[in-house]
Amino acid sequence: MNDAKGKPGPLARRPDNSAFKQQRLPAWSPMLSASSVLPFFYLTALLCLVLGVWLLLTVQSTREVKLDYTDTESCHHCFEMRKNVSNAATSCTCKVTLSIATPLKGDVFFYYGLRNFHQNLRRYMDSRDDGQMVGRLSNLKSPSTYCEPFTRGQGGLPIAPCGAVANSIFNDTFKVTYENTRGVTVSVPLLRGGLTWYTDKNIKFRNPRSGNLTLAQVFEGSAQPPYWQRSVSTLNPLDSNNGFINDDLIVWMREAAFPDFKKLYGVLNRGRKPFSKGLPAGNYTVHINYNFPVQYFRGRKEVVLTTLTWFGGQNHFLPIAYLVTSSLILLTAVILTVVWLKFGKKGKNMEE
Incomplete structure (x- = not known):
């Protein structure tokens, strides 16, 4: 070991005599006082x-209007029917009424809400195959083990989409009608598309492709999740080519952080009268295709009509x-x- 002159000695590791290395740089030390x-x-x-x-x-x-329809008088028979799993394939419909005293002006958003449903459990959140969701054929034929026990369906066919998150998708459907001042019932137009983030619809969720095969043909060798009433290629009867890029599926797959949450179902189409300025005051009827059971986790279901500001909803x-x-x-x-x-x-x- 050499010193500063190239000779061995105790000063060989001494830092340079500079302001930075000798810690002589000027500094400001504020004197704090009351x-x-x-x-x-x-x-x-x-x-x-x-x-x-x-x-x-x-x-x-x-403005926000909420209505819990879990076991209301008109929906009680559906609530009781869903207690029995054997009735899962049997359709049940009911309706609830909403009264809006003052108009909801501007854009109006229709949400469904769940209470006491824990989407933030680690094992639940891990029970999915993101490789399958981006359209990889290898994952479609052989789902990830993270999806257990929702990996294989009847006959050993791979489930698409696999996992507990997709299997538990909220599948109640809604139709809203409005009774105008003349007593005429008008259907409230809801936009069911454009509900997701751009990155979700175009990057994180993609449909598998195989040559010139249609989407239904690509999914032929797979099974639907056990609790689903139709296959992934027919989630939206009005769109024969949605599959994994179905808006309702994407909205559901983005897990909520808290057990009480609401998710977007539709947006008011203001291109038709009398809804060009929003929802007018009056009586509304929500027709519900009641499918989602909540008895097993002691949950509640609700519909929410709300307006938004730049800050979001009522939080x-x-x-x-x-x-x-x-x-x-x-x-x-x-x-x-x-x-x-x-x-x-x-x-x-x-x-x-």
Whole structure:
């Protein structure tokens, strides 16, 4: 080991005599005092208060109408029927009424909601084959072991799509009608497409392809999930080529973070009268094809009609969080101010 002159010695590993390596760079070390810190506390509290009030007013400007239809009087027979798994293939319909006192102006979104359904369980979330969902034929013929026990169906055929997430898809369907002032019933037009993110529809979910075969022919050697009433190639009777890029399937496959959630079902088509400005006030009837059972997890089902703002729907979490944070910071600032006025100035006067 050599020193700075190329000779061995104890100074061979000494760093260069530079400002950076000898830590002589100029630095600013702020001297914090009560007179400089307390205004920052009050300013932060004011900023959080303004943001909280602003977001709260924005959220409250949205209109939302909810209706729990799980076991209402008209749907009670369907609720009881779905308790027996042997009746899963038997259709059951019911209807519920909604009364809207004031019009829902602008774009109106139709959601279905579930309560006490835990989509955030790790084993449930892992029970899917993303390779299958992007259209890989090898995964279609041999699904991932993560999908167990929803990997093979009757006759040992591979299930498409496999896994617990796809198998538990919400399959109630809805049709909404409106009774106008003349007593005439009008069907409310709902747009059932364009409900998903661009990346989901064009990147994360793709249909398998094999030469010039149609989608139904590609899925011929596969089985539908056990709880499904139709195959993946016929999920939407109005679209013979949707398969894995079915909007309802994609919306369901994006798991919710909390046990109580709602997912988009449709958007009001404002191209027809009398819905060009939104939903007019009046009585609405929701006709339900009741399929999804909730007794096994003690859940509830609901329909939600809501308007949206730039901030989203009626979610009070962030405004309340800002208001609570503002209150805590303001309380801390007041306590520090009292302590400083009582002890800080007293100590300063004693030193003088």
